[in-house]
Amino acid sequence: MRYSQMLLPTTRETPAEAEVISHQLLLRGGFIRKLSAGVYTFLPLGLMTLQKVTAIVREEMNRAGALEVLMPMVQPGDLWMESGRWQQYGPELLRFRDRNDRDCCLGPTHEEVVTDIARRELQSYRQLPVNLYQIQTKYRDEIRPRFGLMRGREFVMKDAYSFDADDEGAAASYERMRVAYNRVFSRCGLDFRMVEADSGSIGGSYSHEFMVLAETGEDTLVLCHNCSYASNVEKAVVKTPAAGPDPAVELEELRKVETPGQKRVESVAEFLKVPPQQIIKTMVYMADEEFVAALVRGDREVQTVKLKNLLGVSEVESLTEDQVWAAQRLPVGYIGPVDLPLRVVADNEVMAIVNAVAGANEKGFHYQGVNPSRDFSVQIVGDLREIAEDDSCPLCGGSLYFKEGIEVGHIFKLGTKYSEAMEATFQDSEGQQQPFIMGCYGIGVSRIVAAAIEQNHDANGIIFPLPLAPFQVILLNLGPNEEDLSAAADSLYQELSAAGVEVLYDDRDERPGSKFNDADLLGIPFRLTVGKTFKKKGKIELRERRSGETVLLAAEETLAEVQARIQSALGL
Numbered sequence: 001m002r003y004s005q006m007l008l009p010t011t012r013e014t015p016a017e018a019e020v021i022s023h024q025l026l027l028r029g030g031f032i033r034k035l036s037a038g039v040y041t042f043l044p045l046g047l048m049t050l051q052k053v054t055a056i057v058r059e060e061m062n063r064a065g066a067l068e069v070l071m072p073m074v075q076p077g078d079l080w081m082e083s084g085r086w087q088q089y090g091p092e093l094l095r096f097r098d099r100n101d102r103d104c105c106l107g108p109t110h111e112e113v114v115t116d117i118a119r120r121e122l123q124s125y126r127q128l129p130v131n132l133y134q135i136q137t138k139y140r141d142e143i144r145p146r147f148g149l150m151r152g153r154e155f156v157m158k159d160a161y162s163f164d165a166d167d168e169g170a171a172a173s174y175e176r177m178r179v180a181y182n183r184v185f186s187r188c189g190l191d192f193r194m195v196e197a198d199s200g201s202i203g204g205s206y207s208h209e210f211m212v213l214a215e216t217g218e219d220t221l222v223l224c225h226n227c228s229y230a231s232n233v234e235k236a237v238v239k240t241p242a243a244g245p246d247p248a249v250e251l252e253e254l255r256k257v258e259t260p261g262q263k264r265v266e267s268v269a270e271f272l273k274v275p276p277q278q279i280i281k282t283m284v285y286m287a288d289e290e291f292v293a294a295l296v297r298g299d300r301e302v303q304t305v306k307l308k309n310l311l312g313v314s315e316v317e318s319l320t321e322d323q324v325w326a327a328q329r330l331p332v333g334y335i336g337p338v339d340l341p342l343r344v345v346a347d348n349e350v351m352a353i354v355n356a357v358a359g360a361n362e363k364g365f366h367y368q369g370v371n372p373s374r375d376f377s378v379q380i381v382g383d384l385r386e387i388a389e390d391d392s393c394p395l396c397g398g399s400l401y402f403k404e405g406i407e408v409g410h411i412f413k414l415g416t417k418y419s420e421a422m423e424a425t426f427q428d429s430e431g432q433q434q435p436f437i438m439g440c441y442g443i444g445v446s447r448i449v450a451a452a453i454e455q456n457h458d459a460n461g462i463i464f465p466l467p468l469a470p471f472q473v474i475l476l477n478l479g480p481n482e483e484d485l486s487a488a489a490d491s492l493y494q495e496l497s498a499a500g501v502e503v504l505y506d507d508r509d510e511r512p513g514s515k516f517n518d519a520d521l522l523g524i525p526f527r528l529t530v531g532k533t534f535k536k537k538g539k540i541e542l543r544e545r546r547s548g549e550t551v552l553l554a555a556e557e558t559l560a561e562v563q564a565r566i567q568s569a570l571g572l
């Protein structure tokens with residue numbers, strides 16, 4: 001491809017709207033353009049990169065025996081009413097009506113549609129297992145679309161759905177996808193971890209996320225120095241301290257004390273001269289339709305996914321001070337469990353505190369001498385707090401460390417949630433009708449493009465892993481108006497193209513400096529330059545984008561050297 005014939009609008013300035021590096025570089029490199037919030041056009045170079053990812057994903061899905069389909073993006077509301085998600089799914093589901101006044105939505109995911117296919121097309125256990133996948137545009141009306149391709153409203157996803165006759169089969173389908181996902185992200189050249197993820201009501205170890213390690217990641221990974229433990233922080237189990245309240249400590253009287261203006265744990269601790277561990281922190285949340293209180297020790301944080309699972313609800317929402325006051329007349333900062341008219345969920349640790357400090361549900365007042373077993377009742381006690389870096393590994397007791405990650409894939413056992421709700425059954429070997437056991441498996445195809453850049457860039461631009469690069473080689477002709485240079489560059493371009501090397505040929509009439517800058521910005525792994533050194537010594541310069549290493553080559557050895565390096569970078 002000749003640069004002069006591409007639509008490749010690069011810019012030097014960093015766009016003000018782009019907070020993270022991948023978004024900045026994708027805009028500066030002319031890969032994408034924004035249409036509206038979270039909705040982007042892929043320009044030619046962006047599409048090429050996306051297609052590199054798509055091809056790897058497709059190959060690995062096919063290798064794992066999944067069958068490619070293409071389901072509609074516009075889905076009838078009726079199906080979503082059958083599954084119950086028309087009510088459950090919040091405003092992320094973009095709903096509208098067609099000319100016949102029928103409810104419709106844009107597909108954010110396709111469990112309903114694929115379950116409908118299964119109940120129509122799969123009748124017998126003999127047809128199972130089946131895994132159907134597609135690579136398609138999804139629409140989610142995200143509350144905060146941001147970071148460019150990282151969290152769009154419209155984005156490309158690979159979604160696969162497996163149908164099995166029994167648990168064993170479902171476990172095997174899950175395992176095949178786990179292997180395929182590891183292959184996909186390895187082949188993309190990404191540094192990633194597979195972590196245990198929240199599996200909601202299903203429980204067990206049937207949900208894993210694939211995380212690309214990068215500082216800008218929105219997820220926190222908990223990893224062990226000593227063993228292979230890897231978990232999303234949402235899911236990481238805190239080893240329960242065995243000790244209950246220390247029986248040697250005498251229980252004090254419950255007494256109300258004035259704490260004017262002291263709303264934060266740290267300030268209450270300082271004001272009352274108690275350690276934060278002595279304070280019961282009380283947070284109010286909306287769990288589905290109910291206000292609930294969550295208690296953790298003052299030095300801990302509530303993990304809302306754990307809260308959601310302990311309560312068995314589908315959503316837990318944080319509330320503002322005003323919302324809590326308006327609905328419950330409770331003053332945030334002074335809320336506590338004593339005489340609290342809400343359902344209370346407490347972390348294990350809270351139950352071991354003796355003579356605690358807690359809010360008095362009255363502005364400017366706290367209680368001291370609060371004792372969980374004596375002074376308030378708790379409906380649920382469990383693992384509620386977020387694990388901390390100084391906790392020990394739940395598997396081996398070793399020491400933990402945290403890393404930030406970008407979720408690029410998620411595999412999940414669904415069980416019979418959709419097949420039961422939508423009456424999708426097959427005939428088993430005894431002639432009985434049984435609901436399919438399902439799994440679902442997503443990959444954020446367009447998010448991978450952003451994640452790859454978050455992980456691979458420097459001050460000058462992108463450094464694509466070779467398998468994802470839109471071109472393998474950028475060839476710079478530094479003398480487009482000089483016959484000898486142009487003849488050499490043209491013939492090298494022909495030679496490389498004929499050999500199947502993916503080359504972007506910079507034949508523009510531009511200054512060398514801007515050609516070098518663009519080459520660095522675009523992140524193409526190998527740069528060939530036909531310039532001064534060719535004039536003087538008849539040599540072509542080969543430079544690797546990542547290491548900056550350069551070598552000089554004779555024209556006739558260039559193709560072989562480039563091919564060898566591509567092969568080795570692809571691990572062939």
Ligand code: ATP
Nearest residue numbers: 149150151152155157407408409410442443444447
């Ligand atoms: P997140 O927690 O990031 O919102 P999710 O749990 O909603 O993700 P899934 O429903 O499991 O995501 O979707 C499968 C994959 O699609 C995710 O692993 C992620 O890589 C990608 N993805 C999800 N939402 C978006 C988005 N708004 N923009 C780009 N990619 C996304």
Ligand code: MG
Nearest residue numbers: 092140142151
């Ligand atoms: Mg989401």
